[in-house]
Amino acid sequence: MSITQNLQQIRQNLPEHITLVAVSKTKPITALQEAYDAGQRVFGENKIQEMEDKFEALPKDIKWHMIGHVQSNKVKYMAEFVDLIHGCDSLKLLKEVNKQAKKHDRVINCLLQIKIAEEDSKFGMTPEDAEKLLKSEQFAKFNHVCVTGVMGMATFTDNEQQISSEFKLLKSTFEQLKSIETENCKLKTISMGMSGDYKIAIEEGSTMVRLGSSIFGAR
Secondary structure (H helix, E strand, C coil): CCHHHHHHHHHHHCCCCCEEEEECCCCCHHHHHHHHHCCCCEEEECCHHHHHHHHHHCCCCCEEEECCCCCHHHHHHCCCCCCEEEEECCHHHHHHHHHHHHHCCCCEEEEEEECCCCCCCCCCECHHHHHHHHCCHHHHCCCCEEEEEEECCCCCCCCHHHHHHHHHHHHHHHHHHCCCCECCEEEEEEECCCCCCHHHHHHCCCCEEEECHHHHCCC
């Protein structure tokens, strides 16, 4: 099936309130253009340099999401155009995003990455750390970032019960943090679910799914 057909099929089964992020990392510009022509406007990349190159080459109404782990020293390269950063997992990183966004007179939306998987390899904060960060005096001074939700990755496993309970943890973390509403914290997004587990994620309350192979084919 083509990229266009894949997108049509996914959209038919996707509830209206779910934002579809097309994970286009490592894919050529022609593939992104085909997805764009099929109506896709939100793309997710995990390397800033690659995202910057694609931003230059593709239509300007695309919303670029940074979905990979972010190094502070690379933030400046995407501060001018990135729409949403999924993987914010420290005050230090948010401080840098705030600093770089200020230079472009923008507010950059960010999601806090919560560690919900049992695997050691996944980045993220504990729900307690996230709450502490959002209530901290330092975070309150950041005028150029807005935390708009949470993101998490489930363990890579066939055990659907485990995946489901990890997604439940992210949803309950979101509910717990939602009461913190400030100028720079307005939680509305739960980014969870990838090609292998997005249907479970939607059942557990996801509002944003990140799909790569089910759109562009296996790597």
